[in-house]
Amino acid sequence: MIKLYRHPLSGHSHRVELFLSLIGQDHELVEVDLLKGEQKGDNFLALNPFGKVPVIDDGSNGGPVVWDSNAILVYLARRYAKRTWYPDEPTVSAEIQKWLSVAAGDINNGPATARLVTVFGAGYDPEQAKSIAYGLFDVLELHLTGRAWLADANPTIADVAGYSYIAHAPEGDVSLKPYPAVRAWLARIEALPGFIPMQKTAVVLAA
């Protein structure tokens, strides 16, 4: 069975857990205690030299260890999912890659970083993170107006990669209220069979 090393409040971990659930793939969750620094211990560094969750170990199915949430989505989609989650037509796969890059860029530097400050007290500049988040949401709102999914006519791994930190942006004091098309897209993901939410945190500032 696939082992998923994760932390319950990590959006990067949640996107992988969400995808495993959406495609109905059996897996075992292995908790990594980030607050105690377990991710920087020798055992975990042997899995991911960057010392970050998520990581999957698919060794029991003859597969690899994969770190990086987006790389894991690509692996799982190609190996276990229906083709529609990651079609290989050049135009669609380029569209998907654009949004995976946005997930690793502005989503990470915007809503994810703003939430790191409010929820975990991380020492980043909250105003800079919020400004990146609102800039991103302005673009997303336009992109999702008149479109159901980010990259194709069906949901793809681009939507999965985008979901967790955008849905939890209010925990970082970033409001989703001005963005009805973004909220409708989140609701469409939440209505998919197999959807599982990420645990909410105690610190929730703006709705």
Ligand SMILES: N[C@@H](CCC(=O)N[C@@H](CS)C(=O)NCC(=O)O)C(=O)O
């Ligand atoms: N690019 C990585 C980022 C993963 C990441 O930032 N993980 C955070 C949790 S959300 C982590 O493990 N942080 C612990 C640390 O940096 O010590 C991915 O997409 O998987």
